[in-house]
Amino acid sequence: QVQLVESGGGSVQAGGSLKLSCAASGYIATTCGMGWYRQTPGKERELVSSISTLSNDGTTSYADSVKGRFTISQDKYKNTLYLQMNNLTTEDTAMYYCAMKTFTGWVCQYNHWGQGTRVTVSS
Numbered sequence: 001q002v003q004l005v006e007s008g009g010g011s012v013q014a015g016g017s018l019k020l021s022c023a024a025s026g027y028i029a030t031t032c033g034m035g036w037y038r039q040t041p042g043k044e045r046e047l048v049s050s051i052s053t054l055s056n057d058g059t060t061s062y063a064d065s066v067k068g069r070f071t072i073s074q075d076k077y078k079n080t081l082y083l084q085m086n087n088l089t090t091e092d093t094a095m096y097y098c099a100m101k102t103f104t105g106w107v108c109q110y111n112h113w114g115q116g117t118r119v120t121v122s123s
Contacts, residue, residue, distance in 0.1 A: 002026040002112040004098045009117030016088050016121070022081040022098030022114060032108035033101035036072065036083045038094035038119075045097070049083060053101075065091070088121045095119075 008020040020036065035050035049072040052059040060072050071084040081098055098114040 004114035
């Protein structure tokens with residue numbers, strides 16, 4: 001069983017920064033990637049950023065809305081995923097979820113989710 005526990009959310013003024021953490025535990029040997037999603041009421045969950053755990057260089061990707069402001073990283077020794085968020089805007093207000101990809105057969109897909117951490121950005 002995989003467990004993902006997020007932390008680091010909170011309230012911040014526009015222009016500020018937050019760093020989210022996601023501690024992974026359990027059977028994580030089959031992970032093939034991790035990511036951060038966010039969701040606001042009435043909207044679909046949005047993939048904010050992802051990182052591959054298969055490649056040595058940890059290939060990353062970002063949603064256009066956060067490029068240049070957010071940075072995803074991982075500490076494999078601590079089994080922890082991070083999301084550094086800078087220059088936050090009110091549009092970044094959401095519940096942020098950590099997610100882990102594992103293989104289902106030959107398909108690498110998001111199968112595990114954390115409970116979320118709330119980020120509120122005020123103007």
